[in-house]
Amino acid sequence: MAEPVSEEIETPVVEELLVEEVSIDGMCGVY
Amino acid sequence: MPLDLEKPYRLNPSVALRPEPFGALAYHFGNRKLSFLKAPDLVEFVRGLGEHATLSQALDARELTDVRRASYLKALDSLVATDMIVEGE
Amino acid sequence: MTATLPLVEQFKYGLDAPICLTWEWTYACNLACEHCLSSSGRRDPDELSTDEIKAVIDELGRMQVFYVNVGGGEPTVRPDFWELLDYAIAHHVGIKFSTNGVKITPERARQLASTDYVDVQISLDGATREVNDAVRGPGSYDMAMRALKNLSDAGMRDFKISVVMTRHNIGQLDEFKRIADDFGARLRITRLRPSGRGADVWDELHPAADQQLELYDWLVANGEGVLTGDSFFHLNALGSTPLPGLNLCGAGRVVCLIDPVGDVYACPFAIHAVFKAGNVRGEGFKSVWQNSELFKDLRRPQTGGICNSCPAYDSCQGGCMAAKFFTGLPLDGPDPECVKGHGEQALSKRDGDTLPKASQDHSRNGKRKVLLGIPSVRLPDRACDTSPLA
Numbered sequence: 001m002a003e004p005v006s007e008e009i010e011t012p013v014v015e016e017l018l019v020e021e022v023s024i025d026g027m028c029g030v031y
Numbered sequence: 032m033p034l035d036l037e038k039p040y041r042l043n044p045s046v047a048l049r050p051e052p053f054g055a056l057a058y059h060f061g062n063r064k065l066s067f068l069k070a071p072d073l074v075e076f077v078r079g080l081g082e083h084a085t086l087s088q089a090l091d092a093r094e095l096t097d098v099r100r101a102s103y104l105k106a107l108d109s110l111v112a113t114d115m116i117v118e119g120e
Numbered sequence: 121m122t123a124t125l126p127l128v129e130q131f132k133y134g135l136d137a138p139i140c141l142t143w144e145w146t147y148a149c150n151l152a153c154e155h156c157l158s159s160s161g162r163r164d165p166d167e168l169s170t171d172e173i174k175a176v177i178d179e180l181g182r183m184q185v186f187y188v189n190v191g192g193g194e195p196t197v198r199p200d201f202w203e204l205l206d207y208a209i210a211h212h213v214g215i216k217f218s219t220n221g222v223k224i225t226p227e228r229a230r231q232l233a234s235t236d237y238v239d240v241q242i243s244l245d246g247a248t249r250e251v252n253d254a255v256r257g258p259g260s261y262d263m264a265m266r267a268l269k270n271l272s273d274a275g276m277r278d279f280k281i282s283v284v285m286t287r288h289n290i291g292q293l294d295e296f297k298r299i300a301d302d303f304g305a306r307l308r309i310t311r312l313r314p315s316g317r318g319a320d321v322w323d324e325l326h327p328a329a330d331q332q333l334e335l336y337d338w339l340v341a342n343g344e345g346v347l348t349g350d351s352f353f354h355l356n357a358l359g360s361t362p363l364p365g366l367n368l369c370g371a372g373r374v375v376c377l378i379d380p381v382g383d384v385y386a387c388p389f390a391i392h393a394v395f396k397a398g399n400v401r402g403e404g405f406k407s408v409w410q411n412s413e414l415f416k417d418l419r420r421p422q423t424g425g426i427c428n429s430c431p432a433y434d435s436c437q438g439g440c441m442a443a444k445f446f447t448g449l450p451l452d453g454p455d456p457e458c459v460k461g462h463g464e465q466a467l468s469k470r471d472g473d474t475l476p477k478a479s480q481d482h483s484r485n486g487k488r489k490v491l492l493g494i495p496s497v498r499l500p501d502r503a504c505d506t507s508p509l510a
Contacts, residue, residue, distance in 0.1 A: 016069075016070075016102050017069070017102075017105070017106075018054075018068065018069050018070050018073050018102050018103070018105070018106040019066055019067065019068055019069070019073070019105075019106040019109040019110055020066065020067045020069065020109075021064060021065070021066045021067070021109060021113055022065045022066070022067060022366060047184060047186055047212075049137065049184040049186070050136075051135060051136055052136070053130055056135070056139065056186075058139075058186040058187075060186075060214060060236075060237060065139065065186075067130070069130075
């Protein structure tokens with residue numbers, strides 16, 4: 001995917017968090 | 032275990048990957064962990080991991096920008112930590 | 121490229137399929153627990169047949185629902201229970217079933233220990249016979265302990281002991297943990313809701329304010345490895361450490377209930393017409409999950425209503441929808457057990473005489489008030505009868 005130069009300059013220093021782990025246990029309201 | 036770029040990796044067979052509008056949900060039937068993959072391109076990448084001889088080659092095949100590659104590596108760290116992706120073919 | 125939403129925000133808008141759901145396979149039960157969320161006891165004549173259940177399992181498999189929490193009533197009193205368990209696993213739908221232990225013989229325990237994708241949860245509401253049987257009936261403690269022993273002896277690990285926290289067992293948290301450790305099981309503690317028969321005993325059984333703090337502190341100090349079903353996020357405002365978990369109400373968004381007659385509700389603690397989304401008979405489950413008006417409503421951005429101005433709202437998210445509903449409180453206001461005291465205030469202002477009633481009651485012998493905590497006063501009943509009235 002081609003990216004214009006201006007976007008590279010504005011890219012935030014912190015990378016996007018692409019994976020997030022969720023601690024679940026049957027979720028609320030279930031056995 | 033830290034990522035080893037020179038080893039092959041694949042999605043753990045105990046993991047179910049379910050597409051969602053935002054990317055995918057990954058559920059590990061063994062350790063009951065649920066992970067949220069928030070980008071469809073990452074999901075595609077993870078599905079195809081096992082096709083490459085090394086992780087390094089898998090990443091190169093995507094032609095990622097430096098920033099995107101760094102995001103991927105962080106994501107892969109997380110997936111290895113939860114046993115969602117494992118070394119081996 | 122758009123920034124991705126934080127995970128919690130994503131869940132608020134709902135998912136294409138539930139992550140897991142609760143499925144009550146029968147209203148029949150050999151016990152008559154005082155706080156039963158589903159008011160179970162007698163089988164309903166209109167319960168889903170073996171084939172109807174298999175059809176829904178097929179759908180869940182196609183939707184890639186990861187696992188189903190099966191309960192009831194007592195699910196193992198269904199003659200086809202073990203057949204349905206095998207069927208689900210064969211269709212890649214994981215099953216976690218909740219039981220009082222009545223059918224967990226050494227043989228069944230060995231079977232379960234060797235089966236993948238099955239999880240077992242034994243209900244226990246007291247670390248001692250006295251505390252447990254006051255709520256679950258004479259003999260229920262021994263039955264649960266026997267099941268735990270059978271599972272442990274069969275080599276099963278990580279099965280669960282599930283406890284509903286009440287005024288009478290908050291002080292037993294350490295003992296519950298020890299029981300779980302002794303059996304190689306995991307402890308799971310959950311919140312009592314004023315749902316089903318729970319509404320009748322809510323005032324006497326729900327933890328007092330100081331006990332809520334005791335519970336929160338215990339979870340922060342000892343809760344690693346203790347499961348909570350995400351049911352204590354209303355306590356988050358008690359401290360600066362948020363309890364692990366999703367910490368928001370998943371009703372209609374990531375979870376829901378299918379009841380024994382096929383009705384779909386937003387949550388197992390909300391068996392009431394207001395929270396009914398449809399029925400699996402006819403249109404099937406997927407259609408209800410994806411298209412029902414109720415679920416669409418729940419998936420719209422919710423405001424906290426009057427809770428918005430409270431600094432604790434971010435951590436408590438307004439608490440439990442079912443708890444508010446069955447105590448007669450507005451859904452856009454505080455939880456009845458709000459740790460800031462706003463719930464108590466709201467309760468004093470509401471009309472306590474016209475509380476909503478659950479829309480299904482399969483209790484045996486009608487509802488009766490029992491003096492809790494004094495087991496010797498109870499009449500011997502059919503608590504351990506394994507053939508509930510049809």
